[in-house]
Amino acid sequence: MPKLPLTHGPRMTMPFRPPDRSHLILAFLGAILVAFVAGPLLYLLLRAEPGSLRQAFTDRELMASISLTLLAATAATLLGALLGVPLAYLLAGRPFPGRTLIQGLVELPIVIPHPVAGIALLLFLGRHSAVGGALGKIGLEFVSHVPGIVAAMLFVSVPILVSGSRVAFAGIDPHLARAARSLGDSPGRCFRRVTLPLASRGILAAVSLAWARAVSEFGAIVILTYNPKVTSVLIFDRFTSFGLEAAIVPAIVLLLIALAMFGLIRFLQPSIPQ
Amino acid sequence: MPKLPLTHGPRMTMPFRPPDRSHLILAFLGAILVAFVAGPLLYLLLRAEPGSLRQAFTDRELMASISLTLLAATAATLLGALLGVPLAYLLAGRPFPGRTLIQGLVELPIVIPHPVAGIALLLFLGRHSAVGGALGKIGLEFVSHVPGIVAAMLFVSVPILVSGSRVAFAGIDPHLARAARSLGDSPGRCFRRVTLPLASRGILAAVSLAWARAVSEFGAIVILTYNPKVTSVLIFDRFTSFGLEAAIVPAIVLLLIALAMFGLIRFLQPSIPQ
Amino acid sequence: MIRLEGIDVRLGQFALRDVSFEIPPAGYGLLIGPTGSGKTSVLEAIAGHSPLGRGRILLHGKDVTAVPPEHRGVGVVYQQNNLFPHLSVAENIRYGLAHGDLSVADQKARVGELADSLGLGHILERGVANLSGGEAQRVGLARALAPRPSVLLLDEPFASLDPATRFALRQQLLDLHRREGVTTLQVTHDFQEALQLGNLVAVMSEGRIVQHGRPEEVFRHPNSSFVARFIGAANVIEGIVTRVGDAEGADRQFAARFSAGSVTLDVIADREGLLNAVIHPEDIVLNHRPTGGSARNQLPATVTAVELAGPVTYIHLDAGYPLRAAVTSASAESMGLAPGVSLFATVKATAIRLV
């Protein structure tokens, strides 16, 4: 895997030169792709009229779904950070038996189709399974309850959280921690004074990206907890129940939230990997 | 963004030391997360019985959905590679006006909720839009047709393809291309003899990851093209029509496909970024 | 022949300004200066990798300013990360031979010839990942020379090597340069290397060439305190020059007095005011007793440190101003020079250069 992101590469210092002919062909092919991504989003945004957005604010179900989505995503992200950042720190540290396996496991959800994740979570956390049954006895109901939404969101955002934080920790020159130790820091003090401050920006970027991922989740939630509805499920529900037009305003609102988050993430982390 | 993946870090040379107490707390928190990811998947896989898998092969609708999924994903990935690798090459090269904007645009689909992407694509490619109407006249129907599946898969896999390939190109030391030029290579020859061979492994990894992403897509497809059904839509359909038990066998089949792809990707690229 | 005529190059924040020099055919030039002074940028400009804002570049009389890199006939060796990682040693060396009309047999012969000169025969079939630093640089050199370039550009080729490897490679490079007769320009930040290798040296600072000439000339007569300090071989003292006599020689020089703190020296000057006195360590003569005679700059001094450097020993002195004198190691021993010893340091007025 190459390591040099372009924004730090030596080519940055080269002045702009007008492209030659072969570059024009490449640019043409690339432009099709850019248009294919930007076109639909722009087209959707252009459907936003002042009236329709005002209407969105009076749509109680939509507003409730947005609060639910943001709250559940925040809960999933905080829980994920609590469990995932320590794991990332361990994965970035000294090798230990099984490290490669664990790293593979936490990255798995990237390739798991979301309805499959939904089915798997439903089986695992449903009342008939040992785990789900035990958790049900202490009052944690997942299926068709808010904890199910949080669980689905957490499942899909684990790779982002753990890998992002791991890269942030691993990118710190180990000499710095050694220097801090030789200057009198205990391992804990060294973590607080050097490791954490230096990794914090990368961790924050991973947490934001995980939050955005949680907000946009649909496929696993729609199976685990259709009701109460998060916004992505609401969009799907409106679309299947009332048709395309009914889904446009909720879609625009969720798109705007996603764009705002994207802006924040780009600010925290100039180039999103992957 | 830190640049040093752990697998290349200097700590690799340090011998294993037994963890101290603070590490045990971190390991305990991490273990919960690993169990939360691995548990549901293992639980689902344990539901696979020899009989149920034999039954899967006789399930014509399931087999058809798998062929459709694999074919559409392959088409979307090839199309994406054709358009995206040239774009990645340009983005990794000399700065040009608008480069940052274009890079942001192609990364946008990461944060777009998939049902929103589905709605946007439906509007953009539907028969009532200028683009969809024009394409419809030349026989390209998207809504409820296979091209709609390909379009949805392409949309969500663009960031993976472009960013992955861009990082692969940008990771090549620019001195190598300059050395090749000074040794008599024209820009095209230098690309074929040096740049492409060195980037090929990274591009292949990006293409595989994009293909896996396309195979697992659900949220955008379910809105754009419910029928003919790809496997993820079939799982959802079986689940809503016949209940959980009916969805398990298709889910296991798709999970096995995803795991096989994950194994391939890990082989091509030891550590998946993001 | 490499000839730069007043080239300007803009590279982000940094710029080369009005860089001109010429290396004669089959000559060996060195470009030296501190990190960030623009040495590598000059090589990149000659190789054709950065467009000029102004000026032109001639190689063997031909204006190549608008010629793309692949048609300049320039061989380049970078400091590191130089070799194609997906090719073997032999494939790397042969890379530039694919374009000519050489038969495969001739290509192999050329690779073999260079491998022999550089002692690479036993590693030709290896990959390049596990070469030592010295081997990698020799492969890079062979690859650059294989297509018989008319010009060879070397960007600190010895910088990351051990002294012993560096020394051996330097010898091989000199031999090859003599045999292949290719006009060479090497970048270095080590003036010693310039003294050992080059027949022309250009000193750079902040994107400009501040002095150029024969290495010994630059070494003996730095034209500024920057150059004198950078080459690191001389004492540089800042002080005030005042005229003491009316007599003026044909070259407008006059007798003057140089004062820096408690130190006062008789000097020959061509101007007055704030100047730097450059005194080479070997021009400082040490004696236990004051000597008579014509030398009037005789400073009482105390030895602060003794620094053995092979055949010479540097004696660090406190003479009201820190000074470094060079004596042969034999006389350092016979004079019993050690920290704390008091003695007299004598410098002839004509050995003091004011810049």
Add this chain to the structure above:
Amino acid sequence: MIRLEGIDVRLGQFALRDVSFEIPPAGYGLLIGPTGSGKTSVLEAIAGHSPLGRGRILLHGKDVTAVPPEHRGVGVVYQQNNLFPHLSVAENIRYGLAHGDLSVADQKARVGELADSLGLGHILERGVANLSGGEAQRVGLARALAPRPSVLLLDEPFASLDPATRFALRQQLLDLHRREGVTTLQVTHDFQEALQLGNLVAVMSEGRIVQHGRPEEVFRHPNSSFVARFIGAANVIEGIVTRVGDAEGADRQFAARFSAGSVTLDVIADREGLLNAVIHPEDIVLNHRPTGGSARNQLPATVTAVELAGPVTYIHLDAGYPLRAAVTSASAESMGLAPGVSLFATVKATAIRLV
């Protein structure tokens, strides 16, 4: 005092084996060797960053083998990437003072004192991102010294600096070492640095110490062809030693003949067989005509290159075997030494060391 007693360290493929040496209190030791010989690993072991397989480490008489890094009282300066990027220069220097019972005023005083010694006063409030290489290393040095460590470890602190900066920093380091009296161990791959700085040098190769002693001693009497070649200052010729007389001295030495190709030399040996002759350049005397007298090793030779190195000039000779002789630059000039000149090179038998 730093004392290593037979330490073994395993680091992946690489291992340190049976490393022992001692640096007296307030001494200045140097560890030299080629890249990958294990120099840095020795520092890491002393600082407490890699567990020992065997042996023990004593600092000022105290066994610290099982002591964690933060309680060893060791200051470390790495080659680069040394400073905390999220802290200012002053905060970096003060970092290690947060643990003691120093008042804030005393901490500031200590920072100010070190900043003055190292000329850092004007950049104390800056961030560390835009420091020059020399400034960064001075800040690293100040940070390491601030908590008054009993031991200072330096890992090639000058490696990435320009020669002029390197020279200046070396002076400041020597001054500080004298003033603070801290026992110091520095890693370098440059033997010249060892000659200038240290009072003890240990030469490493492949994880072992192959020679240690006073720098001048190692320079004059390398105990193996590896050391002789590595320090790069001497001619090393491989050949066969055969006894020519029966007489044997008290130290079992005898007269012998050394043959390497067409070269035959009279030598004093203590064993026969395949050995290396080490001849220092300054022990080769050059004359235009053969001289009479007692020196019997007189080789006709041709000058192949002349290499000015400040006060001395190295004359490269072909005497049937390549040789390098050192003469003063003045006599090189007066003798008219230039490539192609034929002359006679004379070496006394007692100046040839066989290893």
